[in-house]
Every structure is written in structure tokens, then in C-alpha cells.
Amino acid sequence: MPFISKIERQLDYGSFNSSHPIVIDNGASYFRIGWAGENEPRVIFRNIVQRPRHKTTGETVTVVGDHNPVLLKYFDCTRSGPRSAFESNVVYQFEIMEYILDFGFDRLGADQSQRYHYSSYLPYDPSFHFQTDYFGIGQIDHPILITECACNPVQSRGKMAELLFESYGVPSVAFGVDAAFSYKYNQQLGICNDTGLAITSGFTTSHVIPFINGEPVYEACCRTNVGGYHVTDYLKQLLSLKYPHHISKLTWERVEELKMEHCYIAADYASEVQLFQRGDKEAEDKTRCWQLPWSPSPVEEPPSEEEIARKAALKEKQSQRLREMAEAKRSSKINELENELKGLEFLLEELKDIEEEDEIVLFLASRGYASKREVESAFAKVTQSLRKAKGEQVPSEEKVDISAAEKYYLIDIPDDELSAEQLKEKRRQVFLKSTTEARQRAKQRRLEEELEKEKEKKLEEQKRMENPERYLEQLRAKYKELSEKLEQRKRLKTNGNNANGNNNVSGGVGRGERLNAAQRERMRLLTTAAFDRGKGEDTFGQRDEDWQLYKLMSRDNDDDDDDKPDHDETELARISSRLQEIDPTFFPGSESGASASETPRFRPLTKEDFQIILGVERFRCPEVLFNPNFIGIDQSGLDEMVGVSLRRLPSWVQGLEDKMTSSILVTGGSCLYAGVGERLEAGIRMIRPCGTPIEVVRATDPIMDAWRGASVYAAAMQFPEQTFSRTDYYEKGEDWLRRYKFKYTI
Amino acid sequence: MEREVLEAELVLPTHMKFKKIQMYDKYPKGQARGRHWKHLKQIIQAENYENYPPHLPTYVNIETPPSMHPGKKICDITGFEAPYFDPRTKLRYANTEVFKTIRSLPNDYVQRYLALRNAAVVLR
Numbered sequence: 001m002p003f004i005s006k007i008e009r010q011l012d013y014g015s016f017n018s019s020h021p022i023v024i025d026n027g028a029s030y031f032r033i034g035w036a037g038e039n040e041p042r043v044i045f046r047n048i049v050q051r052p053r054h055k056t057t058g059e060t061v062t063v064v065g066d067h068n069p070v071l072l073k074y075f076d077c078t079r080s081g082p083r084s085a086f087e088s089n090v091v092y093q094f095e096i097m098e099y100i101l102d103f104g105f106d107r108l109g110a111d112q113s114q115r116y117h118y119s120s121y122l123p124y125d126p127s128f129h130f131q132t133d134y135f136g137i138g139q140i141d142h143p144i145l146i147t148e149c150a151c152n153p154v155q156s157r158g159k160m161a162e163l164l165f166e167s168y169g170v171p172s173v174a175f176g177v178d179a180a181f182s183y184k185y186n187q188q189l190g191i192c193n194d195t196g197l198a199i200t201s202g203f204t205t206s207h208v209i210p211f212i213n214g215e216p217v218y219e220a221c222c223r224t225n226v227g228g229y230h231v232t233d234y235l236k237q238l239l240s241l242k243y244p245h246h247i248s249k250l251t252w253e254r255v256e257e258l259k260m261e262h263c264y265i266a267a268d269y270a271s272e273v274q275l276f277q278r279g280d281k282e283a284e285d286k287t288r289c290w291q292l293p294w295s296p297s298p299v300e301e302p303p304s305e306e307e308i309a310r311k312a313a314l315k316e317k318q319s320q321r322l323r324e325m326a327e328a329k330r331s332s333k334i335n336e337l338e339n340e341l342k343g344l345e346f347l348l349e350e351l352k353d354i355e356e357e358d359e360i361v362l363f364l365a366s367r368g369y370a371s372k373r374e375v376e377s378a379f380a381k382v383t384q385s386l387r388k389a390k391g392e393q394v395p396s397e398e399k400v401d402i403s404a405a406e407k408y409y410l411i412d413i414p415d416d417e418l419s420a421e422q423l424k425e426k427r428r429q430v431f432l433k434s435t436t437e438a439r440q441r442a443k444q445r446r447l448e449e450e451l452e453k454e455k456e457k458k459l460e461e462q463k464r465m466e467n468p469e470r471y472l473e474q475l476r477a478k479y480k481e482l483s484e485k486l487e488q489r490k491r492l493k494t495n496g497n498n499a500n501g502n503n504n505v506s507g508g509v510g511r512g513e514r515l516n517a518a519q520r521e522r523m524r525l526l527t528t529a530a531f532d533r534g535k536g537e538d539t540f541g542q543r544d545e546d547w548q549l550y551k552l553m554s555r556d557n558d559d560d561d562d563d564k565p566d567h568d569e570t571e572l573a574r575i576s577s578r579l580q581e582i583d584p585t586f587f588p589g590s591e592s593g594a595s596a597s598e599t600p601r602f603r604p605l606t607k608e609d610f611q612i613i614l615g616v617e618r619f620r621c622p623e624v625l626f627n628p629n630f631i632g633i634d635q636s637g638l639d640e641m642v643g644v645s646l647r648r649l650p651s652w653v654q655g656l657e658d659k660m661t662s663s664i665l666v667t668g669g670s671c672l673y674a675g676v677g678e679r680l681e682a683g684i685r686m687i688r689p690c691g692t693p694i695e696v697v698r699a700t701d702p703i704m705d706a707w708r709g710a711s712v713y714a715a716a717m718q719f720p721e722q723t724f725s726r727t728d729y730y731e732k733g734e735d736w737l738r739r740y741k742f743k744y745t746i
Numbered sequence: 747m748e749r750e751v752l753e754a755e756l757v758l759p760t761h762m763k764f765k766k767i768q769m770y771d772k773y774p775k776g777q778a779r780g781r782h783w784k785h786l787k788q789i790i791q792a793e794n795y796e797n798y799p800p801h802l803p804t805y806v807n808i809e810t811p812p813s814m815h816p817g818k819k820i821c822d823i824t825g826f827e828a829p830y831f832d833p834r835t836k837l838r839y840a841n842t843e844v845f846k847t848i849r850s851l852p853n854d855y856v857q858r859y860l861a862l863r864n865a866a867v868v869l870r
Contacts, residue, residue, distance in 0.1 A: 057747065061758070063758065067754060071754055092783050092784060106762060106764075139766055150808065151804055151805045153790060153793050155792060155793060156789060167765055168764065168765055168766065218803035222809065223808050237858070269818065270827060627817070629813065629817035630820065631863055632863040632864025633864070635809070636814070637813065640810075644811065
């Protein structure tokens with residue numbers, strides 16, 4: 001059963017005359033308001049208020065109840081979640097309550113019927129000065145019957161009365177308990193006797209209330225602070241711990257729906273859970289699966305022939321264009337260089353004709369050159385680059401092959417025979433020589449290593465050829481051993497707690513937990529160095545080993561093994577790749593459960609990854625109603641509560657307890673689970689003597705009966721006697737409210 | 747405000763003709779929103795229930811006492827019956843497989859599982 005809300009504005013408010021009571025069932029989950037005598041409340045909505053900010057205008061608005069979630073996209077709800085006026089089952093936040101009442105009355109249609117009641121304002125009314133409202137004076141001119149919890153603290157009741165009288169101008173108010181109305185309603189329908197028990201499990205609390213001759217006996221009632229809220233919350237937490245990837249899907253509303261749809265009460269938790277533990281067929285049948293919206297990731301189809309051809313053609317065309325461009329660039333460059341060369345040749349020709357030195361200088365200066373040498377060098381340069389551009393071999397490459405002796409001609413000459421410049425040159429040559437040699441040596445080493453490896457491989461291959469099975473076995477064993485070793489080391493590094501024999505009592509949250517073994521050792525050394533001054537004389541440093549301490553202490557000591565991949569790791573990688581090569585069944589990481597996290601991460605998500613499986617959770621969560629200690633609440637569950645309540649009953653009435661147990665009514669939203677009645681009956685049978693008559697019945701409509709009962713009650717002729725008026729409230733005050741006692745039998 | 751929002755009458759009007767005191771008069775804007783509302787604990791304390799005659803039913807004394815039976819111990823992860831207890835994580839577990847998972851759980855998950863039954867370490 002999903003959320004039910006009825007929030008259409010009623011239009012017939014004006015047709016009810018002012019003595020017609022309004023009935024409100026103010027439950028912690030739902031607010032129901034309607035007219036006395038009717039069978040259904042007119043307006044129903046979730047008893048919550050949100051104050052989001054409108055995204056475009058930025059103003060904070062008030063949204064009461066649950067609306068179409070699509071519309072909330074215009075609002076920024078991140079800073080204010082839904083808030084309730086309730087703590088446990090007591091109203092404490094009357095500002096929120098006022099918003100809720102505003103909305104309730106508004107949707108009941110109170111806003112449209114403006115009638116002016118000057119006569120009803122009495123001179124002692126302290127809020128008189130507020131009545132000069134520009135828009136006219138309004139009030140809710142109907143008696144109100146509103147529900148509250150059993151034994152509501154007077155403060156809460158008083159504040160509610162204050163709110164109704166002063167803000168809404170209600171003429172009179174009556175407070176009743178929802179469970180009692182439900183019981184009375186069902187009693188009138190003949191479902192339960194006038195003496196019996198009402199077990200009511202609501203949103204935040206559960207009550208057992210005994211009735212004697214149609215009147216609730218609060219002296220004997222009891223309350224456990226567990227209700228539907230806790231069930232949903234438990235389910236939500238469990239699922240979000242089980243499926244951390246789908247947290248965003250597990251909204252409160254969704255989980256509540258899941259709860260209503262799938263949860264049930266196990267007849268016997270232990271045996272039911274064993275069914276699942278064994279993994280029977282029956283358990284499989286009881287497992288529910290919620291498939292989240294999921295679409296398989298599109299499989300990449302191999303491109304068709306045409307496509308490939310088309311792409312190749314396109315590529316070819318592009319490269320052709322690029323080639324052409326490069327060619328054009330090259331030819332233009334060659335052109336340019338040739339022109340320059342010609343110019344320089346011409347210049348040199350001209351220079352030959354000029355004899356005088358001065359004239360040469362003058363002539364060159366006019367063309368931007370300092371000397372003839374410069375012209376010649378420029379000429380050589382241009383020729384070279386022209387050759388390069390034309391793709392001819394550049395002769396200067398030959399230099400590379402100059403023999404080492406020629407290259408490093410200065411090395412063997414002693415320093416004192418060389419000038420300063422030559423010395424510099426010599427140093428350079430020495431450096432160059434050593435680096436080239438080193439490079440060659442490294443090359444040699446690599447070559448050797450490769451050879452070695454090749455040899456090893458051959459050896460292994462040979463082994464394999466001899467006995468493939470045994471070889472595989474050995475390889476596997478080695479792999480397992482290595483991976484375990486590495487795993488162990490990793491664990492040690494992250495929390496070297498267990499292997500160290502260090503009994504860390506804090507169980508994983510202390511300071512010690514955060515350091516690995518090496519770090520801890522370092523800390524120990526540091527502290528001893530800092531505080532342990534030694535008892536006798538200081539002999540530190542007399543032995544050479546003492547100085548090793550500083551090496552251990554130094555910061556870089558503890559993580560140097562992280563830098564270079566260590567031998568085992570490379571070996572493991574090698575073996576696993578080898579295994580993958582020759583063993584088709586091998587799957588890295590599948591050998592031991594501990595290394596399961598090493599499975600490839602980028603496996604495509606399947607349908608199963610988007611399933612939320614409800615197995616044990618289906619009955620584990622509602623079980624909190626019977627075993628509140630599941631969620632850490634140290635109170636008895638529903639079945640034991642009956643025993644508590646019976647013990648609290650006056651003992652002088654003969655056979656009262658049997659009378660009680662032969663008419664047990666279950667009501668309230670949290671008793672809608674399948675199997676509640678049977679479980680309760682079994683539980684009560686355990687605590688009652690053998691042969692006790694036990695009759696557990698469910699209310700006709702566990703959710704709506706409280707309102708209906710209240711509606712019937714408010715429509716009765718004697719109802720006005722049960723209300724207290726505004727006059728009473730102002731004259732008699734809070735103390736009178738405390739003694740206010742509602743009579744259910746009228 | 748968007749049309750569909752207005753049509754759905756999603757937003758509660760600030761002025762209600764049927765009220766004697768409007769919200770904006772009672773809780774003027776700009777001032778600290780409303781006032782501090784006593785929480786249930788404070789309400790109960792202010793109620794001075796200890797001065798009441800003991801036979802009178804009150805919000806406090808109708809509470810159910812703790813259960814007479816020892817609490818059922820269930821595995822924190824699976825919900826199975828849990829014969830074992832891990833002293834390191836303080837989680838209860840049903841079998842070796844669950845033990846493996848709880849030992850590989852990160853600490854905050856352990857704490858969240860513990861918080862489910864109100865046994866988490868609360869740092870203040």
C-alpha cells in the first residue's frame with residue numbers, strides 16, 4: 001500500500017454550521033482532518049513540513065505534506081529536509097504544528113468562508129488587539145476534537161490548546177487518544193468486547209491499553225518506543241549498508257513502500273532465519289528482488305566493411321592533403337633558399353671585383369655584413385640547409401664516427417700542459433666519455449639479463465614438457481603462497497594490530513590502529529629517545545651499532561619499500577601472467593577469498609548489480625516490534641507488553657485477565673504486516689497460563705479507525721460536554737488542563 | 747513561481763483568512779526563527795513527574811520496562827542467529843563467511859552496523 005494522500009481543497013466548508021465539530025487525527029505519520037459524523041476524513045497528508053528555497057526567486061516557502069515530487073524540482077531542498085512537529089509521539093514543535101494546521105484547515109476549505117463573528121469576541125480576550133486585521137477577522141468557528149498520545153505531557157496539551165484558541169479562535173476543544181477511538185469504533189462494530197486490550201503500534205511508539213467497561217485504564221497501559229519509523233529506518237540502514245552503490249535510490253519514501261509491500265512478521269524468527277541460512281528452496285521463494293532501472297550498456301558492434309573502407313578513404317584523403325601541404329612548404333623553402341644563395345653568390349662575385357680593403361668593408365656594411373668571412377659562412381649555411389631541404393645527405397654527419405681517441409684527444413694529456421680553455425674542454429670530454437661508457441655497460445647488462453631470462457624460460461618450458469600437470473600444480477602452489485604472503489604483508493602494513501601481539505583494547509579506533517608496524521616502531525624509538533634518559537650513565541655511542549638507531553628513526557625509513565616494487569610482487573605478476581597463458585581456468589585472485597578484491601574492476605555491470613534483494617530483511621526489520629533490542633532499545637516487545645499491562649491491572653477483579661485476553665484488538669499502521677496476529681497469539685500464549693482464552697483480532701481498518709471512531713464520537717449528542725471552551729481555558733488555566741479527563745463512554 | 751507549482755497549490759500561503767494571529771505576526775521575519783521549543787526530554791523534566799502520586803499514569807511511568815528474556819543475539823550483517831562475537835569489531839556474526847566479511851569491512855561500516863543496535867562508539 002503506497003502513500004495515501006488526499007489534499008484536494010474541499011468546497012463545502014460553508015455548508016457546515018458552527019456547532020459542527022471538526023475531527024483531527026493528529027498522528028505522527030499522517031494528519032487526517034474531516035467532519036464529525038462522516039465516515040472518511042476529508043483531507044489526509046503526511047505530517048511533515050519542508051521549508052525549501054525557491055530556486056529562481058530565492059524566497060523561502062513552506063510546503064506541508066507530501067506533494068508530487070516532480071514539482072519540488074523548482075525548489076532547493078538541500079538545506080531543509082522534511083521536519084515533523086513530533087518527538088516520539090508528543091508534539092513539541094508548535095511552529096511546525098501551526099503550518100500543518102494551517103494547511104489542514106485551508107484544504108478543508110476554511111479560507112473561503114469568511115464569516116464575521118464580532119459577537120464571539122469577549123472582552124477578556126488578550127489577543128483582542130490582533131483582531132483589527134486588514135483582511136478582516138477570521139477564525140475556525142467549529143469545536144475541534146483532536147487526538148493526542150496516551151498520557152500526553154500537560155505542556156504539550158496546553159500549547160496545543162493555546163494554539164487552537166489563540167491563533168485559530170476555536171470555540172472549544174477536546175483531546176482524545178487515537179487508540180481508544182479505534183477500540184471504541186471496533187467495539188461498536190462488534191469486533192471486540194467492552195473489556196479487552198488494544199495493542200496499537202504507530203509510527204514512533206507502540207502501546208498496549210487495557211479497557212474496562214469501555215474506558216481505557218491508563219494506569220495499566222504501557223508504551224514501547226518502537227514503531228513503523230524504526231522499522232523503515234532499520235530497513236533503510238540495512239539496505240544502504242548492503243548496497244552502498246544504490247544509496248541514492250533508497251529514499252525514505254521508497255523504503256517505506258518496500259516495507260509495506262514486502263515485510264512480514266515471522267511466526268518464529270529463529271526457525272524462519274534458519275530456513276534462509278540453509279538456503280532452501282522455500283527461502284528462495286521468499287526472497288524478493290527489486291530490479292532498479294537498468295539498461296545494458298550498448299555493445300560496440302564491429303564496424304561494417306563499408307564503414308572501414310569509408311574511414312580509410314577519409315584518412316587517406318587527409319594524409320594526402322597533409323603531404324601536399326608539406327611538399328608545397330618544402331618547395332617554397334627551397335625556392336627561398338636558392339634565391340638567397342644566388343644573392344650571396346652574386347655578392348661574392350662582386351667582392352672578387354673589389355680590390356681595396358676599405359671599399360670591401362664599406363660595400364659589405366651597406367649590405368649588412370661585417371666581413372667577408374661572415375658572408376662566406378652565411379653562404380655555407382645556406383648551401384647546407386638547401387641540401388637538407390632537398391633531402392640530400394648532409395656531410396657533417398660523418399663526425400659521429402670519429403674514433404674515440406680523436407674525440408677525446410685531450411684526455412690523456414696531463415693537466416699542466418693544457419691552457420685554461422683546453423682544461424675546460426678536457427673536463428667536458430671526460431664527462432662525455434664516462435657517460436657513453438656507462439650507457440654501453442647498461443646495455444650489455446640488459447642483454448645479459450634477457451639472455452638469463454630466456455634461459456630460465458627455456459628451462460621452465462622443458463619442465464613443463466616433461467610433466468605439464470605437475471608443473472601447473474607447482475605454479476599454482478607458488479602463486480598461492482606468494483599472493484598470501486603479499487596479502488599478509490599488506491594487512492600488516494595497514495593494520496599491524498593482530499600479528500603484533502599488541503592487544504589493542506580499544507578495538508580498532510585508537511591511535512595505534514592508524515599506524516603500521518614500522519611507523520609504530522619508529523614512534524616507540526622516538527619516545528624512548530625523548531623520555532628514557534636511562535638510569536645509569538649514558539653509554540650511547542660507545543658501540544657503533546648505537547648509531548643504527550638514527551637510521552631506524554629517520555622518516556624515509558618506513559616507506560622505502562613502497563618505492564621500488566619488491567621482488568615478490570614482480571614474481572607474483574610473472575607467475576600470474578604465466579598461469580593465464582597456459583591455464584584457461586586460471587583467474588587471478590580467485591584462489592583465496594581474501595584477495596577477492598583484486599578481481600578486475602572494469603567488468604561490465606550486469607542486471608544483477610542493479611537488484612536489491614530482500615531476503616532476511618523482510619522479517620528482520622518488522623521483528624524490531626517484538627524484539628526492540630535489535631535496534632538497541634531496551635524495552636519489551638509487543639507480546640511481552642501484554643504481560644506487563646496485565647500485571648499492572650488491578651488484581652481484585654476476578655477473571656479480569658482472561659476477559660482481557662479474550663478480546664485483543666490490534667490496530668495502528670504497524671500492525672498491517674502479515675502474520676502479526678498469529679505471532680501475537682503465540683507470544684501471549686507463552687506468557688499466560690495454559691488454557692487461557694486468547695482471541696486476537698485485527699481492527700477493520702487499522703489506519704483509519706482512529707479517525708472514524710473520533711468522528712462517530714464527535715457526532716454524538718453528548719460530545720459538547722467533553723470539550724472545554726475558550727472561556728474555561730482562560731479562566732482555569734493549565735492546571736485545569738492537567739485534570740482534564742476525556743470520557744469515552746457517553 | 748512556475749505555473750504548475752501554483753496550480754498544485756504546493757506552497758502554503760503566508761496569510762490565512764481564518765486565523766486570528768498570522769504566522770508572520772507571531773514569528774516576525776529576520777528575528778531568530780520562532781523560539782526554542784522544548785524537546786521531549788526538557789518537557790518531561792519540566793513536568794516534574796517525580797512530584798506526582800505514584801499511582802497516577804504519566805508519560806514516563808507508562809513506559810514498558812526492559813524485557814524479562816535475554817535479548818536475542820543476531821548476526822549484525824545477515825540477521826542469522828549469532829553464536830559468535832568478534833572482540834575486535836564488536837560485531838556479532840553467524841559463521842566464518844560473515845567473519846571474513848566483517849574483518850574486511852572498513853571501520854566506518856563497522857561503526858554504522860554497531861550504530862544500528864545503538865552500540866557504536868560515540869566520540870564526544
